[in-house]
Amino acid sequence: MNPATHAIRVGLNRGWIEFTNSLRSPQDLGFYFFTALGTLAYLFFNRHDDWEGLPYPSVVLPSILGALVAFGAYIGPMYSLAIEREDGTLLRAKAVPRGMTGYVTGQVLFQSLSALPLLVVIVVPSLFLFEIITERGMIAWLMVLGIAALGLLAVLPIGMIVGSLIKGPNKIGTWGMLPMVIMFGTSGIFYPLQELWEWVQVAVQLLPMYWLGLGMRSALLPADAAAAELGGSWRTLEMLGVLGAWAIIGLLLAPPVLRRVARRQSGSAVEAGRHEAMRRVQ
Amino acid sequence: MTTPAMARASRPAGAPDEDTVIDVRDLRMSYGTNQVLTGVNFTARRGEVLVLLGPNGAGKTTTIEILEGFRMRSAGQVGVLGADPAKAGEDWRARTGVVLQSWRDHGRWKVRTLLANLARHYEPYATPSRRRPYDVAELIEMVGLGEQATAKLSTLSGGQRRRLDVAIGIVGRPELLFLDEPTAGFDPHARRDFHDLVHRLSDLEDTTILLTTHDLDEAEKLADRVLILAGGQIVADGSADELARQVTRDAQVRWSRNGERYVHATPDATAFVRDLFAQYGDEVDDLEVRRATLEDTYITLVRSHETGHPDEAADAFAGLEVSDR
Numbered sequence: 001m002n003p004a005t006h007a008i009r010v011g012l013n014r015g016w017i018e019f020t021n022s023l024r025s026p027q028d029l030g031f032y033f034f035t036a037l038g039t040l041a042y043l044f045f046n047r048h049d050d051w052e053g054l055p056y057p058s059v060v061l062p063s064i065l066g067a068l069v070a071f072g073a074y075i076g077p078m079y080s081l082a083i084e085r086e087d088g089t090l091l092r093a094k095a096v097p098r099g100m101t102g103y104v105t106g107q108v109l110f111q112s113l114s115a116l117p118l119l120v121v122i123v124v125p126s127l128f129l130f131e132i133i134t135e136r137g138m139i140a141w142l143m144v145l146g147i148a149a150l151g152l153l154a155v156l157p158i159g160m161i162v163g164s165l166i167k168g169p170n171k172i173g174t175w176g177m178l179p180m181v182i183m184f185g186t187s188g189i190f191y192p193l194q195e196l197w198e199w200v201q202v203a204v205q206l207l208p209m210y211w212l213g214l215g216m217r218s219a220l221l222p223a224d225a226a227a228a229e230l231g232g233s234w235r236t237l238e239m240l241g242v243l244g245a246w247a248i249i250g251l252l253l254a255p256p257v258l259r260r261v262a263r264r265q266s267g268s269a270v271e272a273g274r275h276e277a278m279r280r281v282q
Numbered sequence: 283m284t285t286p287a288m289a290r291a292s293r294p295a296g297a298p299d300e301d302t303v304i305d306v307r308d309l310r311m312s313y314g315t316n317q318v319l320t321g322v323n324f325t326a327r328r329g330e331v332l333v334l335l336g337p338n339g340a341g342k343t344t345t346i347e348i349l350e351g352f353r354m355r356s357a358g359q360v361g362v363l364g365a366d367p368a369k370a371g372e373d374w375r376a377r378t379g380v381v382l383q384s385w386r387d388h389g390r391w392k393v394r395t396l397l398a399n400l401a402r403h404y405e406p407y408a409t410p411s412r413r414r415p416y417d418v419a420e421l422i423e424m425v426g427l428g429e430q431a432t433a434k435l436s437t438l439s440g441g442q443r444r445r446l447d448v449a450i451g452i453v454g455r456p457e458l459l460f461l462d463e464p465t466a467g468f469d470p471h472a473r474r475d476f477h478d479l480v481h482r483l484s485d486l487e488d489t490t491i492l493l494t495t496h497d498l499d500e501a502e503k504l505a506d507r508v509l510i511l512a513g514g515q516i517v518a519d520g521s522a523d524e525l526a527r528q529v530t531r532d533a534q535v536r537w538s539r540n541g542e543r544y545v546h547a548t549p550d551a552t553a554f555v556r557d558l559f560a561q562y563g564d565e566v567d568d569l570e571v572r573r574a575t576l577e578d579t580y581i582t583l584v585r586s587h588e589t590g591h592p593d594e595a596a597d598a599f600a601g602l603e604v605s606d607r
Contacts, residue, residue: 003372003406010402017399021390089387094352096403096454097376266352267382267462268343274385 007098011105018110023117036121039064040129047130054225057130062144062220065122066213067184069115069148073155074162074183076111078176081163081261086273091265100262104255107160112152119148135222143219147243151212154243157250158208164261168273170280183209193230201230208246211239300364301328303458303490304349309358311344318344320514322358326507328457329488331480333501336511337584342494343462345511349492350380350460363458376407376414379456379489381447381464389436393427394418396435397449404454415453425449426475440467448476452483459483461493465500473500480504502576510580512587518579526574529582538568 022028049056084090093099123141126132134140166175186193186200187209193201204210217225218234226234304326311319318341326332336342347353348360351367351374360367365374388396401415408414422431425445430438438446444467451459465473477500483489484506495501501508502522510518510525518525533551537544539562548554551571558566 001406006406007403010399013402014399017391017395025390084387087387088382088384091352091382092384092387092400092450095350095375095380095382095451096400097372097407099400099403102399102403266347266350268347270385271383 011102014106015109062216066216077159078163154246333505381451
């Protein structure tokens, strides 16, 4: 058997186990439940509003889905790497042959699968509670899945790289969250990009978050809603181009960054992390 | 790969052969201006159990991490299983085992699931003579975690977690196993089980084992050879008996006669006791003959280093012939 592809298979098994563990974890289920509850409550209280003849939930749901996928893909691996570097998970991976391949494969699968429950707990109740208009029906939802997959590939490596660079879990608050607040606040998901300064608009369009939201809107909203977007179009090619470019950059950049992090792992580094954690608790 | 027979034939006499698993020459390590290792030399042969002793901060962990390939050295030559650990690849990694001190990783995982997943990483590295990995169920029984096989790691006690650490360290049937203070936090029963496991690995599996400990009693029980690291160098290298005799060849003989207690130090305790009985016969009571223990040796050696006469102690042991067993 080829050792490299074998390690990827073991990593896929690892990711699947992480996912099933997560589905049994009260903590993670609580996260899904409250995120869904908050989102649905927001949509529910605004369900009678309308925008250019379309019901409000129908209009904002795509943007919300885009934001949640991007949010999960950024925050998930960032937390995992910052924490698992300190607690010795990474060192364990390093101590077995091709363990880092297995670890990274597992992370990618686990974090990707984690987006599914979140989409399901929001989309399924929405279909029953609200009037969600999709002109294309099933095809629209398949497009949502496809764009979500591409968005994951584009954003996951960013989360991994940021998580690798943060010095321990206590720094997540500043160095992990700050870029997130900036990236998401200006992503056009929470309010229209056109209202921001022009240089911000340019900067935001270089990042994947905006395009993920735009992609979701293009999948679910009627064609004439594109008039409200920048340039009055869904810019499908640009959307695929930017997300694809980020996915390629990330997949090229993440391995050397992760290797650098792994190289620094040793028993005494983990021991130092443990002392640091104990100190924080006290 | 050359066959073992060819490799043996092509080696000049005295050079490390394929039975040399660890070969460390003039290993140096400094952190900034702080020199931790100033020239460490030692070798280990296949199937040997080496125990590395030394005071806190002597560089035991640094040494072991360099050999594991987890830390870059400043200078010197290091050969582990015929390769430089700083550059060795995944095939080399598959032949080594590292027992890590975990504390909260994989908390959501079950014991058997984690061990099984890590075990699969070794599957491509099986050889006809070394089946890899271990059967997971068998290994779980072997380390005494049978009842915890489906327990989550977060529910394990400290001692149970250490047993799992050991299981993960040996799941790939390593030719060389590193253990850094493996029995810290073990109760006496777990410690006994662990010692049995170490004997089993070295006797049945021909595993070479390098471990550090602060428990001198444990070192005496496990070690084929003891290495004492002090002042950045190996200051003693030999079996526990050899080291003890190096510090003092005298044994202490204690006895009592007519209610009075006596102590006598002599290099030949057997002859002395024979004379004692010849002279006093039944009057001799409470007889006790005690040789220097590893603890006596260790304390003597480390103290001589700390009082600033490292050369003296190193000289005292320079004459020690380490038998090649």
